[in-house]
Amino acid sequence: MTQFRSEKVAESVSTDARLTRMRRRIVFLGSPAAAVVVLEALHADGHDIALVVTRPDARRGRGSATIPTAVKKWALDHDLDVTDDLTRVSEFADGNTLGVVVAYGRIIPADLLAKMHMVNVHFSLLPRWRGAAPVERAILAGDTRTGVCIMDVEKGLDTGAVHATAETTIMDTDTTTSLTERLAHMGVELLLEVLRGDLVNAVEQDGEATYAHKVEKSEHVIDWVSSCVHVARQVRALPALTFLSGKRLRVLECEVADDQLADNRDGQEVTEQPGTLDATGRVTCASGSVILRRVQPEGRSSMSFREWVNGSSVSFPVVLGV
Numbered sequence: 001m002t003q004f005r006s007e008k009v010a011e012s013v014s015t016d017a018r019l020t021r022m023r024r025r026i027v028f029l030g031s032p033a034a035a036v037v038v039l040e041a042l043h044a045d046g047h048d049i050a051l052v053v054t055r056p057d058a059r060r061g062r063g064s065a066t067i068p069t070a071v072k073k074w075a076l077d078h079d080l081d082v083t084d085d086l087t088r089v090s091e092f093a094d095g096n097t098l099g100v101v102v103a104y105g106r107i108i109p110a111d112l113l114a115k116m117h118m119v120n121v122h123f124s125l126l127p128r129w130r131g132a133a134p135v136e137r138a139i140l141a142g143d144t145r146t147g148v149c150i151m152d153v154e155k156g157l158d159t160g161a162v163h164a165t166a167e168t169t170i171m172d173t174d175t176t177t178s179l180t181e182r183l184a185h186m187g188v189e190l191l192l193e194v195l196r197g198d199l200v201n202a203v204e205q206d207g208e209a210t211y212a213h214k215v216e217k218s219e220h221v222i223d224w225v226s227s228c229v230h231v232a233r234q235v236r237a238l239p240a241l242t243f244l245s246g247k248r249l250r251v252l253e254c255e256v257a258d259d260q261l262a263d264n265r266d267g268q269e270v271t272e273q274p275g276t277l278d279a280t281g282r283v284t285c286a287s288g289s290v291i292l293r294r295v296q297p298e299g300r301s302s303m304s305f306r307e308w309v310n311g312s313s314v315s316f317p318v319v320l321g322v
Contacts, residue, residue, distance in 0.1 A: 022195065022196055023046055023047055023048065024047050024048070024097075024098050024195055025047075025048045025050050025092070025096055025097045025098070026042060026047050026048065026049055026050060026097065026098050026099070026100050027050055027051045027052075027053065027089055027092050027097055027098070027099045027100070027116065028042065028049055028051070028052045028053070028071075028099075028100050028102075029052075029053045029054070029086075029089075029099060029100070029101045029102070029104040029108070029118075030052075030054060030071045030100075030101065030102040030103055030104050031054050031055040031069040031070070031071050031103060031104055031105045032069065032070055032071070032103050032105075033070040034102065034103055034123075034180050034181065034183075034184040035070070035071050035102035035103050035104075035184075036070050036071055036074045037181070037184040037185060037187075037188060038100070038102045038121055038184060038187060038188055038191060039052070039071060039074060039075070039102070040074065041188040041191075041192065042100065042191075042192075043078065043080075045192055047195070049080050050081070050092050050097060051080075051081050051082075051083065051088060051089070051091070051092055052071060052072070052075040052080050052081065052082040052083070053082075053083055053084070053085075053086055053088065053089060053104070054068075054069045054071040054072045054075070054082060054083075054084055054104070055069050055084060055104070055105050055106070056084040057069070057072070057084075072084075086106065086108070086109075086112070089112050089115075089116060090112065090115060092116070093112075093115035093116045097116060098116070098117055098118070098119065098195075098199075099116050099117065099118030099119070099153070100118070100119055100120075100121070100191070101118055101119070101120040101121070101153055102120070102121045102184075102187070103123075105132075107157075108153060110155045113153060113154060113155060117152070117199070118152070118153035119150055119151065119152060119153065119163065119191075119194070119199070120149075120150070120151050120152075120153045120158070120160070121148060121149075121150060121184075121187040121190075121191055122134065122148065122149045122150075122151055122158055123135050123146070123148055123180060123183040123184075123187070124138065124146055124147065124148075124149065124212065125145070125146060125147040125149065125165060125167065126149045126151060126158060126162060126165075126205050126209075127158075127159075127205040127206075127207050127208065127209035127210070128143075128207070128208075128209070128210050129146075129210055129211070129212040130157050130158035130159070130209055130210070130211050130212065131157060131158060131211045131212035131213055131214070132212060132213065132214040133212045133213065133214055133215050134146075134212040135176050135179050135180050135183065135237075136176050136212070136215055136237045136238060137210075137212040137213075137237075138170060138179075138212075139170065139174065139175075139176060139179065139233055139236050139237035140233050140234065140237045140238075142229070142233060143170055144169065144170055145167055145168070145169055145170060146167070146168060146170055146179070146183070147165055147166050147167040147168055147183070147186070148165065148166050148183045148186045148187040148190060149162050149163075149164070149165045150162065150163040150164045150165075150187070150190050150191055150194045151163065151202070151205075152202055157211075159205065159209075160202075160205075161202035161203055161204050161205070162202055162203055162204075162205060163194045163197075163199065163201065163202045164190050164193065164194050165190075166186045166187075166189075166190050168182060168183070168186065173236075174236065175236045175237070176236070176237050176238070215238060219234075219238060220238050220239055220240055220241055221240075221241060221242065221243075222234060222235075222240050222241065222242045222251060222320075222321070223321075224242070224274035224275035224283065224284070224285055224286070224320060224321050225274045225275075225285075225286045226285060226286055227285055227286060227287045227288060228256050228257065228285040228287065228288030228289050228290045229256060229288070230285075231254070231283075231285055231290050232254055232255060232256050232290055235251050235252070235253065235254045235290075242275070242320045242321050243320065243321055243322060244314070244318065244320055244322075245322075246322075247297070247298040248297075248298040249295055249296070249297055249298065249320070250295060250296035250297075250302075251292060251294075251295055252293075252294040252295060252296055252302055253292075253293040253294035254283075254290045254291060254292050254293055255290065255291050255293065256288065256289075256290055256291075257282060257288065257289045257290060257291050272284040273319055274286050274321075275319045275320040275321040275322075276317050276318075276319055276320075277292070277316065277317060277318050277319070277320050278316050278317045279309060279316040279317075281293065281305040281306075281309075283320060292305045293305055295308050297312075
């Protein structure tokens, strides 16, 4: 389970400033580690977390064991009322309670939205990348900038008015994990600032909307008949995998080969079969090549490419994807 470093917002705020802040009664809806960053900050800042709503426990493997969401685990550890029953939100619809949504993972029904004002911490610069996977889609698309928005939740998919935004550069080394963590901490500061106000100054979204559709299982499989730049983005954005002799090989880290960058060869065709891997970690793509840095063979722990080569009986060169 991904864990994000939580920064204690309360520690950086003076006592006098804390006393002047508006305390709110909040119903929090979220599930993954990124949502914990926001939940912890709200709790530390003195807001009354009346209820935490999260996704049901996920089943682990083929047995009966289940895993709670990161949000549920944190809420239980801090003696908060936590549930996966979304209908319980109605119990707190008194006109004074605010809903805060962070990567909850479910569509909130219109009847609940009619009862309670909710704001969402969304990890994109709306209206670009409305939907379930904004960080992954931004990396896959090669975006150079993204950000976080505090927006009203309404019936449409991420169409609500925006209270505040903050931007950041997407670095060539950013992964979905690193970028999501950065956006979560940016979202904390932005949300706390918004909550000090009256929540009436939101502006409607402007510009062309794009949609961050949920990542499908098939998108995790590397298609070596594509450019080296696309493959590198895929590895940064997703848990990417390929196959070797019918067994899964997860590619955890890779980079575009230096000579591709120096010679700008990404658009040039290569003569080797795409997917050809040599003993140095270079894999041929339809145009250009990437260097594998870290992998995880099926049934084993993650390791450097060199560790894998030293402990395997693979005869190079070999073709991946089969």
